Amino acid sequence: LEEAETSKLLENLYRSINIGLANEMKLICDKLNIDVHNVIESAATKNFGFQKFTPGPGLGGHCIPIDPYYLSWISKKNGYDPLILKSSAKINKNMPKFITNKILKFFNKRPKILIFGVSYKKNVDDDRESPSFEFMKIFKKKKISFDFIDPFFKEIKLGRQVTFKKKSVKFNKKNMKNYDCALIVTDHDKFNYLSIKKNFKLIFDCRGV
Numbered sequence: 001l002e003e004a005e006t007s008k009l010l011e012n013l014y015r016s017i018n019i020g021l022a023n024e025m026k027l028i029c030d031k032l033n034i035d036v037h038n039v040i041e042s043a044a045t046k047n048f049g050f051q052k053f054t055p056g057p058g059l060g061g062h063c064i065p066i067d068p069y070y071l072s073w074i075s076k077k078n079g080y081d082p083l084i085l086k087s088s089a090k091i092n093k094n095m096p097k098f099i100t101n102k103i104l105k106f107f108n109k110r111p112k113i114l115i116f117g118v119s120y121k122k123n124v125d126d127d128r129e130s131p132s133f134e135f136m137k138i139f140k141k142k143k144i145s146f147d148f149i150d151p152f153f154k155e156i157k158l159g160r161q162v163t164f165k166k167k168s169v170k171f172n173k174k175n176m177k178n179y180d181c182a183l184i185v186t187d188h189d190k191f192n193y194l195s196i197k198k199n200f201k202l203i204f205d206c207r208g209v
Helices: 001-032 035-045 068-075 086-106 131-143 193-199
Strands: 112-115 146-148 181-184 203-205
Touching: 001 035, 001 086, 035 068, 035 181, 068 086, 086 131, 086 181, 112 131, 131 146
Parallel strands: 112 146, 112 181, 181 203
Antiparallel strands: none
8 A cells, every 4th residue: 555655656756857957948048048848849849858847827726736745754754855845846836936036027016917717727626725815815915916727727825825715716818918917827718818918018928838
């Protein structure tokens, strides 16, 4: 039973670390003014030994954001303080802060932001540990005005992840004029990306969609 449970942790941590690597490449490429998505696509042409992971706004779900901390804790308790697990977890957790700082560089005032997506991954109605909530917490702290739109969530409710209620706005031309920029956190297939491109002067795309 212990081996079976640990095998699940290993599989989750494999993804956490590789997502952390992709996110760190994003941070490096940002400094070098290189398109990280082009770099990843080129690397993915290798016909063996490379599995494609892409950078994003952070991690969500019940497993991957939590497992590195759990396994690090139990390991340290038994005499070994892991390095790679904690590093990847820290990189992934800090992505919303990095992206927020990047957004603010484009404005002389506090922008009004429309967040696209509350689900932690595309095409599901699951918001557990969603990075969208991390953005919302940062925006609240920095007094940045924001709303969200998600076809899978009519509203977000009070709970452990958020301390406020908010309803999803409708996607139409009239509403879009109320925002300074779009922030794509979840790349749902139901979003009309051509319309988003048409109605926003600035789009911060966390998913490379």
